[in-house]
Amino acid sequence: MGVVLLVAPGIMRTLRFILIWCGWASVTAADPVVTEHRGQAIYRDNCMECHLESGKGIVGLGVPSIAGLPRWYVTDQLREFRREVRGSHDEDQAGGLMQMKAKSLGDRELAFVGRYIESLPPSSERATLDLPVAAEGHARYLADCASCHGANGEGDRSRRAPPLTRQPDWYLLKQLENFREGKRQHHKKSDEVEPAPAAAAAAALVAWLAALPAAEPDQ
Ligand code: HEC
Ligand code: HEC
Numbered sequence: 700m701g702v703v704l705l706v707a708p709g710i711m712r713t714l715r716f717i718l719i720w721c722g723w724a725s726v727t728a729a730d731p732v733v734t735e736h737r738g739q740a741i742y743r744d745n746c747m748e749c750h751l752e753s754g755k756g757i758v759g760l761g762v763p764s765i766a767g768l769p770r771w772y773v774t775d776q777l778r779e780f781r782r783e784v785r786g787s788h789d790e791d792q793a794g795g796l797m798q799m800k801a802k803s804l805g806d807r808e809l810a811f812v813g814r815y816i817e818s819l820p821p822s823s824e825r826a827t828l829d830l831p832v833a834a835e836g837h838a839r840y841l842a843d844c845a846s847c848h849g850a851n852g853e854g855d856r857s858r859r860a861p862p863l864t865r866q867p868d869w870y871l872l873k874q875l876e877n878f879r880e881g882k883r884q885h886h887k888k889s890d891e892v893e894p895a896p897a898a899a900a901a902a903a904l905v906a907w908l909a910a911l912p913a914a915e916p917d918q
Contacts (some may be wrong), residue, residue: 738815741808745800754819756867758827761793763870767821769854769916770813772861777801777809788882793873821865826909828868836907839900847886853914862916868909875901 743752750756754766765773779785780801786794804812841850847860854862863871877883879895896904 738811741812742815755822764822766819767865770817773813773816774809791882821913825867830906832906832910836903851914854917856917863908864911864913868905871905
């Protein structure tokens with residue numbers, strides 16, 4: 700009897716492993732182990748060619764690091780791409796590429812892949828542009844951005860505002876330019892927000908953000 704009790708859990712684990720491999724994992728979709736496998740497979744088949752295995756992207760192709768972005772934000776953005784809210788502007792080629800990819804995914808795939816991306820360790824090489832870090836960037840951040848993105852850039856899920864300590868500086872700068880030029884919408888409630896920062900202020904803000912440690916994002 701004692702032997703049976705010892706062996707049974709091992710057999711169960713093996714059986715579950717086989718089930719996962721056979722693609723019958725949806726039966727136990729709430730299990731974190733299963734979620735990771737599914738998300739990883741979706742990522743490998745759909746995302747890795749551009750965002751790389753590490754999730755750190757390819758600067759030369761305008762592909763950002765997405766490793767460690769919280770799953771709610773990944774899902775929000777993939778939905779925005781799918782609904783053509785993001786990536787539709789004629790001059791937003793990078794967004795257009797991502798839009799095409801997002802359109803090929805269903806809701807369940809978005810959720811699984813979001814969990815997987817959240818689990819990837821964030822890049823520690825976010826400062827690529829040698830921007831001078833100045834006190835002005837911090838002051839401006841606290842005045843205009845922290846109410847949504849958090850005092851340390853950790854983001855705020857209730858406001859759907861992402862952490863800003865996962866993405867590289869060149870990408871953050873480009874998004875601020877996209878907001879300024881109307882290629883991407885920044886905020887749902889524009890009355891709450893200062894106008895998009897001009898180029899010099901944006902550089903100071905991003906220099907400060909890229910030098911921040913990658914704080915735990917708001918889950
Ligand atoms: C053909 C290349 C390509 C593929 C494949 C691709 N991406 Fe992207 N992705 C991009 C580019 C380029 C951007 C930057 C868009 C921009 O500059 O607005 C991007 C941006 C994103 C963003 C927005 C990041 C942010 O901080 O807002 C997310 C999230 C994302 N990709 C997730 C994915 C996922 C998940 C997959 C796989 C299902 C995927 N991508 C596949 C090229 C790609
Ligand atoms: C009223 C709330 C609010 C304020 C204030 C705000 N943001 Fe945002 N920010 C958001 C939201 C919400 C998003 C996600 C937009 C979307 O869904 O595409 C966002 C997205 C961004 C992004 C894109 C991140 C990415 O991964 O693509 C950057 C960069 C950014 N904000 C920088 C700033 C800066 C810098 C300031 C201050 C000058 C600021 N934001 C002020 C709410 C805010």
